[in-house]
Amino acid sequence: MSIGVIGAGKWGSALAFALSEKNSVFITSRTPRDLDNFVTLDEILACEYLVVTVPAQQIADWLEENFVFKNQKILVASKGIEATSGKFLNEIYEKYVPDENIAFLSGPSFASEVMQSLPTALVINSSNEKLAQELGDLFPSFIKTYTSDDVIGAEVCGAYKNVIAIAAGICNGLELGNNAAAALISRGLVEMQRFGIAYGAKEESFIGLSGAGDLFLTASSPMSRNFRVGIGLAKGRTQKEILEALGEVAEGIGTAYALHDISVKQDLYLPIAREVYLTLEGKNPHESLKDLLTK
Numbered sequence: 001m002s003i004g005v006i007g008a009g010k011w012g013s014a015l016a017f018a019l020s021e022k023n024s025v026f027i028t029s030r031t032p033r034d035l036d037n038f039v040t041l042d043e044i045l046a047c048e049y050l051v052v053t054v055p056a057q058q059i060a061d062w063l064e065e066n067f068v069f070k071n072q073k074i075l076v077a078s079k080g081i082e083a084t085s086g087k088f089l090n091e092i093y094e095k096y097v098p099d100e101n102i103a104f105l106s107g108p109s110f111a112s113e114v115m116q117s118l119p120t121a122l123v124i125n126s127s128n129e130k131l132a133q134e135l136g137d138l139f140p141s142f143i144k145t146y147t148s149d150d151v152i153g154a155e156v157c158g159a160y161k162n163v164i165a166i167a168a169g170i171c172n173g174l175e176l177g178n179n180a181a182a183a184l185i186s187r188g189l190v191e192m193q194r195f196g197i198a199y200g201a202k203e204e205s206f207i208g209l210s211g212a213g214d215l216f217l218t219a220s221s222p223m224s225r226n227f228r229v230g231i232g233l234a235k236g237r238t239q240k241e242i243l244e245a246l247g248e249v250a251e252g253i254g255t256a257y258a259l260h261d262i263s264v265k266q267d268l269y270l271p272i273a274r275e276v277y278l279t280l281e282g283k284n285p286h287e288s289l290k291d292l293l294t295k
């Protein structure tokens, strides 16, 4: 099968590597890379399958400026909610791709471990069960794939866990201990589940790979960029300083702003997301965690 990966950052490169076990994989990016399988965007758009890793905050503009639908089967591998509009990825893509041609990837998966062929389990979420199965078959032996039709559940899990990971990173950076971290992560799971269910997500997605699986991974390891953002905030660094040092995307930041807007507009109670947003806006991280963890 011919697969075109869009975005040659960490995740795009790891997925291109993994998918090449069984398929011919090509990759493209804004900045040309010195890779054997690097091709132009026009060549990528001619592939039967596309895997898109352009970050959530940039994808609307990217689609508008670059995308041409040619009946490709699309797997969206990014995670996040657009800050400027509060839109989920499936809402952004719906203008360009029919539902039967699109699926969303979720589950615990650090790119660097996929790059080492370490065992990984992922969920392919689509309203088109046949497409989800077909995409699952493209994955290599070291990645076990499951399918689900809970697109909104997968989206909420993938986006929200990054915000909770920032909170967990703050907790770690402030050295508040394991009890506090476990409290934050488990309350975070409840918060994201409550939010997701209000949007029609299935309860079970939150206790599976997409929810608890990805949350536990991201909110408990400095391998996570979002967790490292939290550590930076705890050390008193500004958002700008943290992002410069990181040099990579941390989707939890944009998503925290999106969740804040949604919670204000819809009068929703999202306490952890709110404190992450306030900390990003300059609130003292000690105060934020105190407000969350003590009376």
Ligand SMILES: NC(=O)C1=CN([C@@H]2O[C@H](COP(=O)(O)OP(=O)(O)OC[C@H]3O[C@@H](n4cnc5c(N)ncnc54)[C@H](O)[C@@H]3O)[C@@H](O)[C@H]2O)C=CC1
Pocket: 007, 008, 009, 010, 011, 012, 029, 030, 031, 053, 054, 055, 056, 058, 062, 077, 078, 079, 080, 109, 110, 111, 112, 247, 248, 249, 251
């Ligand atoms: N790295 C990981 O372990 C995982 C990442 N993800 C998600 O995948 C997405 C991408 O993450 P990474 O590749 O790790 O980030 P990265 O920071 O390594 O790379 C970002 C990629 O997006 C491209 N990009 C950025 N702005 C763009 C624009 N305006 N137009 C076109 N392309 C643009 C960059 O050229 C680069 O290829 C994010 O949504 C992330 O949450 C999901 C699962 C695992």
Ligand SMILES: O=C(CO)COP(=O)(O)O
Pocket: 079, 107, 108, 109, 110, 111, 162, 165, 214, 217, 218, 223, 224, 225, 226, 227, 249, 250, 251
């Ligand atoms: O989504 C991820 C793992 O599943 C990657 O998380 P970070 O973007 O925080 O590194």
